[in-house]
Amino acid sequence: MSLIVHKYGGTSMGSTDRIKNVAKRVAKWSRAGYQMVVVPSAMSGETNRLLGLAKELAPSSASMSYQRELDMLASTGEQASSALLAIALQAEGVESVSYAGWQLPIRTNSAFTKARIESIEDKRVMADLDKGKVVIITGFQGVDEHSNITTLGRGGSDTSAVAIAVALKASECLIYTDVDGVYTTDPRVVPEAKRLLTISFEEMLEMASMGSKVLQIRSVEFAGKYKVPLRVLSSFTPWDIDLTEEARSGTLISFEEDEKMEQAIVSGIAFNRDEAKISVLGVPDKPGIAYQILGAVAQANIEVDMIIQNISRDGKTDFSFTVHRNDHAKTLDLLKSQVIPELGAAEVVGDTKICKVSIVGIGMRSHVGVASKMFKTLSEEGINIQMISTSEIKTSVVIDEKYMELAVRALHKTFDLDQDRA
Ligand code: ASP
Ligand code: MG
Numbered sequence: 001m002s003l004i005v006h007k008y009g010g011t012s013m014g015s016t017d018r019i020k021n022v023a024k025r026v027a028k029w030s031r032a033g034y035q036m037v038v039v040p041s042a043m044s045g046e047t048n049r050l051l052g053l054a055k056e057l058a059p060s061s062a063s064m065s066y067q068r069e070l071d072m073l074a075s076t077g078e079q080a081s082s083a084l085l086a087i088a089l090q091a092e093g094v095e096s097v098s099y100a101g102w103q104l105p106i107r108t109n110s111a112f113t114k115a116r117i118e119s120i121e122d123k124r125v126m127a128d129l130d131k132g133k134v135v136i137i138t139g140f141q142g143v144d145e146h147s148n149i150t151t152l153g154r155g156g157s158d159t160s161a162v163a164i165a166v167a168l169k170a171s172e173c174l175i176y177t178d179v180d181g182v183y184t185t186d187p188r189v190v191p192e193a194k195r196l197l198t199i200s201f202e203e204m205l206e207m208a209s210m211g212s213k214v215l216q217i218r219s220v221e222f223a224g225k226y227k228v229p230l231r232v233l234s235s236f237t238p239w240d241i242d243l244t245e246e247a248r249s250g251t252l253i254s255f256e257e258d259e260k261m262e263q264a265i266v267s268g269i270a271f272n273r274d275e276a277k278i279s280v281l282g283v284p285d286k287p288g289i290a291y292q293i294l295g296a297v298a299q300a301n302i303e304v305d306m307i308i309q310n311i312s313r314d315g316k317t318d319f320s321f322t323v324h325r326n327d328h329a330k331t332l333d334l335l336k337s338q339v340i341p342e343l344g345a346a347e348v349v350g351d352t353k354i355c356k357v358s359i360v361g362i363g364m365r366s367h368v369g370v371a372s373k374m375f376k377t378l379s380e381e382g383i384n385i386q387m388i389s390t391s392e393i394k395t396s397v398v399i400d401e402k403y404m405e406l407a408v409r410a411l412h413k414t415f416d417l418d419q420d421r422a
Contacts, residue, residue, distance in 0.1 A: 001033040002171040003129070007139065007161035010044035011178040012235035013081045016088075022176075023088035025239040026134060030094055032243050036134045037125065037168060039161040040085055042077025047140075047154070050074050067112035071141070071151045075100070078138035078157065086136050097128055098136035101143055106160070108142035108150045115150035116218075117142055117159070120167035137164055158219035166226040173228050174250075175215065176235035181251035182207070182214055184417040185269040189408050192418035198252045199267055206360040206394045207270050220253065227255050265363035265370055266415040269408050273355045273401060275305060276328035277386065279320040280335060282346025285312035289343065293319060296339050302327045306356070306389045306398060316346075320387065322398065328352055354386065355404040358396040359411060371395040377414040383407055 006029070008022050022040075030036045050073050058066070082098040089096035104124060108115035128135045139157025142150050152159050158175060165173035180195060182204065187193040199207070201224035208217045214232055223230045233250025283289050290309065297304055307321040323331050328350055335348045364370045371388075374395055378385060383406065387398035399407055412418060 001035060003035040003037065003168055004029065005037045005039060005161055005165040005168070005170045005173045007039045007157060007173065007175045008041065008085075008235055009157070009175075009177040010041040010046070012176050013040050013042070013085070014044040016084070018235075019081070019084050019088050021239050022085060022235065023092050023094075025176075025235070026085075026089060027092045027094045028239065028243060030134050035129045037129070037164060037170070038085065038134060038136045039139045039157060039164060040078065040081045040136065041139050041157040042074075043081050046077040046080070047074050050077060064112065068148055071112045071115075071149050074151050075138070075141040075149050078140050082136045082138045089134055089136075094134055095132060096134040096136060098138070099124065100138050101141040101160075102147070102149060104137070106137075106142035106163075108144055108152070110144040110146070110148065110150065112148075112150055114153040115142060115144070117152070117163045120163060122167050125168060152218070153216070155213075155216035156218070158216040159222060162219045162222045162228060162230065165228045166222065170228065173223070173230050174247075175219075175230065175232045177214070177232060178234070178236065179214065179232075180234035180236075180249070181232050182253070182268075184267070185271075185408055185412055189271075189405050190269075190412045190418070193412065194417065194420065196251050196267060198254050200362050201253055201255050202393055203267050203360050203362055204253045206358070206391075207268050215253075223253065224255060229254065264361060264416075265367050266359045266361040266417065267363070268360050269357065269411050269415075269417065270360060271355060271357045271404055271408050273404065274325050275322040275354060275356055275398070276325045276331075276350060276352040277320060277322050277354050277398060278328070278331050278335070278348065278350050279318060280340070280343075280345050280348045281318050282316045283319050283343055284345075285315055285317040289317075289319065292343055293335070293339055294321070296334060297321075297323070297331060300330065300334055302331055302334075306387050306396065308387055322354070322356070322387070325352055353401045354398050355401045356396050356398050357404065357407045357411065358394050359415065360394045362393050364393050364395070373414060374411060377410050378407060381406055381410050 079100050086096045086098040104121045107119045108117050125135050139160040140151050182196050183193040185193045205220050208220050230253040231250050305322045310318045332350045383403045385397045389396050
């Protein structure tokens with residue numbers, strides 16, 4: 001029988017009652033004959049609670065020694081929830097064993113608080129599965145080559161689950177969470193948003209990197225690279241619903257593009273308020289300025305997203321780009337103190353009251369006029385576009401933050417995302 005990986009998020013593991021429910025659901029799958037590996041997150045709020053305790057003792061610091069202890073600390077959340085789930089399963093009469101990442105081991109590099117998985121040893125897991133046990137593996141963590149415990153970044157249990165599914169050659173990885181799938185946009189902004197039955201990896205990657213918080217981006221990259229079918233579904237359906245029905249629920253993130261007969265042109269609208277705009281005005285227009293400005297920013301480890309440079313007038317040009325909002329002040333300081341004096345630019349200004357809205361769809365590859373339809377809709381709403389960027393399967397605009405909801409709603413309607421699809 002096939003091997004399946006289930007991942008349960010923090011809310012699904014949030015209390016002993018909920019853990020009991022997870023155990024009953026997993027027991028149902030196990031009794032149906034599947035080989036089961038389960039990857040839980042920490043109980044909801046636990047990771048924040050632990051990291052908060054550290055902050056009470058010492059303000060956060062980038063030092064290696066502090067970061068190491070954060071991982072030592074935060075990893076306990078998943079260790080606790082995994083053991084609790086194993087106990088709950090045993091109480092259900094299902095043989096079960098839990099492992100922390102270091103016990104397998106799940107090897108990572110040494111980048112504390114944002115480590116990357118390098119390899120997973122499957123021997124112990126396979127032996128337990130062969131004995132008919134349900135194997136529980138802590139999400140979010142691993143161990144580096146010096147036996148230090150590491151964690152994979154917030155939301156990292158998704159990535160653990162997918163990486164484990166890859167290593168064990170699972171036939172599917174099911175991500176159980178507190179929403180019942182991936183939606184055309186955030187239903188809190190557009191109540192008419194519809195659940196997607198399937199979405200391609202590429203679209204999901206764009207949605208995830210542009211603000212949809214359903215899955216950690218790394219997990220989608222992993223799934224796409226190794227072609228593991230991934231499904232996002234609700235852990236709040238009754239545990240005893242029919243297994244076949246459950247296995248078909250939620251949203252399938254698929255790598256077979258032609259699975260959808262009638263491909264929608266736009267599959268979803270993503271948005272985020274996490275960025276800020278920086279403009280360097282009156283820059284002499286000559287070779288090397290983009291490098292001088294963005295090189296310095298990259299050197300300071302600041303990630304840049306959208307970039308535009310205007311045509312020049314009188315040998316001067318304006319240059320704008322966006323960074324994460326947390327990096328806004330740092331970027332301004334850097335430009336004012338180092339780059340502007342060297343460049344001889346007139347001034348640098350920042351704006352944090354912006355947002356990015358994107359339309360995403362692989363159908364955009366084969367259809368012209370999609371972007372202009374987006375621009376027309378925004379103009380009809382009187383919304384000014386400040387920046388534009390496009391790729392094969394998405395178009396993003398930066399607009400004033402106060403029009404975000406209006407823009408998302410209008411675009412959702414324009415692209416018929418509120419209509420039921422076959
Ligand atoms: N517990 C970790 C977090 O809160 C990892 C996860 O839930 O995926 O970020
Ligand atoms: Mg999560």
